[in-house]
Amino acid sequence: MNFSEFAKLIYSYIGAGMEYPDYVLSLIRLIMSDPTTEKEIADAAEDKDNPLSPLSRSFLSKIYNGDRVISKKMLLSFMGVLIRQSL
Numbered sequence: 001m002n003f004s005e006f007a008k009l010i011y012s013y014i015g016a017g018m019e020y021p022d023y024v025l026s027l028i029r030l031i032m033s034d035p036t037t038e039k040e041i042a043d044a045a046e047d048k049d050n051p052l053s054p055l056s057r058s059f060l061s062k063i064y065n066g067d068r069v070i071s072k073k074m075l076l077s078f079m080g081v082l083i084r085q086s087l
């Protein structure tokens with residue numbers, strides 16, 4: 001199962017009513033751990049800690065629809081955020 005299939009599968013449970021770009025960002029936010037330091041809280045308030053937030057709404061919709069994938073570079077960035085948060 002890829003991300004698009006997973007996102008579509010649970011959309012009616014946790015994303016109903018959300019636009020697809022917002023839903024993709026929300027899903028990534030749910031996977032990430034809560035911010036704990038002042039810097040992490042400030043970054044989270046501006047959505048700077050989400051590695052997909054710089055992407056355009058069009059690109060996020062394409063990720064949801066399966067027309068684009070989350071690249072290895074984005075995945076490594078996401079993993080870096082998770083690792084930094086666990087330290």
